[in-house]
Amino acid sequence: MPESPLAQDILTTAKEARKNLAELEQDLQDEINEINFAAFRDNRVMNAEERKRRASRRSSHTEIREAYVVLAYVTLKHLDELDEVKELQAKMNAINDGLSDDLDRLKKIEKYAGTIARITDQFANIVEKAASLAAGMA
C-alpha cells in the first residue's frame, strides 16, 4: 500500500506538484537572500526598489508555502477515501477478532483447570470416606 493505480496516481501527482513548489520556494528564498546580501556587501541601506522587490518576493514566498498546505490537505483527503484504506481496515478487524478468540480460549483454560481442581477435590473426598470407613472397621 498504496498499491492501486489510483493511489499511485494521487501520490505521483502530489510529489510532482510538491517538487515544483519546492523549487519555487527555494528560488524565492535565494532571491531574497541575494537582495539582502547585495546591500550588506556594499555596506549600504537597501534602496526603495530593492525593498519593493524583496517585499514582493516575500509575499510570493508565503503564498507558495500556503500552497503546500492546500496540496497536503487535498492529497490526504484523496488518499483517505481510497478503497484500499477500507480494505486494510476490514483485514485488521478480522485479525483483531482472531486475537479476541485467543483471549477467550485462555479464559476457557482457566475453566478447564477449575475442572481438574474439582476432580482433585472429589478424589480427596473419596480418600477421606475410605479413611473414615477404615477407621470404623478398626
Add this chain to the structure above:
Amino acid sequence: MYSRALIPVVLICGGLAVAGCSSTDYTQPISDFAEATQNTEAAIVALDKQVTDAYAALLRSRVLAKKSLVQPEKRNCQVSSDRCRLVIVDRDGNKQFLSPDPALGKTIILMGSIRMYVEGLKAIVNAETAEAVTSQVNATLGSVEALAGTLAKVNGEESSKKNISEYTTPVGKLVSWVVGQYVAKVKIDGLRRATEHAHPVIERVAEYLNEVAGIASDAPKLALAESVSKRAIALEGGLSDSNLDKLILSAARYDKFLLARPNSVFKLFQTAHFALVEKLQNDDQSLANMMAKIKSFASEAKTLAKILQELAAAGGKDEEN
C-alpha cells in the same frame, strides 16, 4: 495408591511439546511495542489536526482577504433547514465548506485498529491465566493435605500426614507446571498466528502511513518555516541579542522537527513488527535483536509524539521565548 493419581498428569506432560516457548520473553518487548504504537497513533492524530487546522486557517484568511465570499450552503441555515453549514465561494464560483472535514478521518480509524491489534497481543502475553489456574489448583490440593489429619487418626500414625504432604506438593507443582506450559503454548501460538496474519497488512499500512506522514508533516513544517522567516525579518528590522536569540530558537525548533523525520517512524514500526514475527516464527532468532528494533521504534515514536504535542500546545503560534 496415591501414585496412580499422578499418571494422568504425567501423560498430559508427555503430550505437550512446549520446548522453547516462553511467553514471558515477549512481555516487555510487546509492552514497549504497544506503547510505541500508541505514540505513533498520537502522532498521526496530531498531524491530521495540524493539516486540517492549517487548511481551515487558510480558508478563513481568504475570506478576510476578500479572496473568497462566505455564505450559507444551499438549503442550509434556514428555518426549515436540517443543517447550518457555511461555504466559501471564490470568484470562479468554486465552493467548499468553511470548516473542512478532518483530512485523515478513515486513516485514523485504521491506525486505531492497528493499536487495538497490538493491545490484543499485549493482552495475550499478559493474560494471567496460568497464575489464576495455579492458585485454583493449589487451593484445592490443600484439601487433600487436610486428609492427613483424618488418616493420622485412623491409623494412629503421624507418618500418614507426612506421606500425604509429600504427595500433595509434587502433584500441585505438576498440575501447575502442565497448565503453565499449556497456557504458554496457547499464548505463543496465538501470538504467532496473529502476527503472521497481520504482517502483510502491517507492511502495507506502514508504507501507506509513511507516505501520509510525509505529506501531512508539511503543515507543521509550514508553521515552523514561517516562524523562522518572521524571526529573520524581525532581526533585519532591529539587530538585538533578543531578536537574534529568537531567530536561533525558532531555527532550532524547526531543525528538531526535521530531524525527528515523522515518516521514518513508520519504517521503524514495520521493521520492529517484522523482527517480532521473525522471532515468534523461529526461536533461534536473537531476542536481543528483536528488542533493539522495538526499542529503536519506541524511542523515535516517543520523540515524534512529544514534538507534535509541543507544537500543538504552542497552537502553531511562534514561541515568544
